[in-house]
Amino acid sequence: MLHGMRYTEMPPLCLDHVTLSSGDIERTVAYYGDILGLRPGFRPPLETNGVRVGGVWLYPEGGTYPILHIIDRKPEDGPTGAFHHFAFRGTGLLAFLDHLRSRAVEFKAVPVADTADTQVHFFDPNGVKIEMIFADRVDPSLLS
Numbered sequence: 001m002l003h004g005m006r007y008t009e010m011p012p013l014c015l016d017h018v019t020l021s022s023g024d025i026e027r028t029v030a031y032y033g034d035i036l037g038l039r040p041g042f043r044p045p046l047e048t049n050g051v052r053v054g055g056v057w058l059y060p061e062g063g064t065y066p067i068l069h070i071i072d073r074k075p076e077d078g079p080t081g082a083f084h085h086f087a088f089r090g091t092g093l094l095a096f097l098d099h100l101r102s103r104a105v106e107f108k109a110v111p112v113a114d115t116a117d118t119q120v121h122f123f124d125p126n127g128v129k130i131e132m133i134f135a136d137r138v139d140p141s142l143l144s
Helices: 023-035 094-100
Strands: 020-021 039-041 046-050 052-055 055-059 068-072 087-091 108-111 118-122 129-134
Touching: 020 023, 023 039, 023 055, 023 068, 023 094, 094 129
Parallel strands: 020 068, 087 129
Antiparallel strands: 039 055, 046 052, 055 068, 108 118, 118 129
């Protein structure tokens, strides 16, 4: 029970977006475009305490809303220092692994116990850990 409601009564949640800070926004946008196919799109002018906050919103191919927000500022230590990773669900596990290999991106791919899923972990240029989850189970020799 959560606040008097059974869990089954709550609607499921999904990832809407992730926000990252980057001291090298062009490199970060290029990385996510090359590795995940995300593209810059509409972003309204945003301010914090009357100061314009630069940045880019990235959209998936054919997507109607941005799933990755990048703020144009150097990452710093702070209250979100415990941030560990974010995850997207994808399709085409083996093609994605070949894509990472062709870009010389180091990764770790492992089957998820008791599921049909495989996780692929890698890092962006800012040191942020990314997980892609695929509903594919393949021969483990194909994962390295």
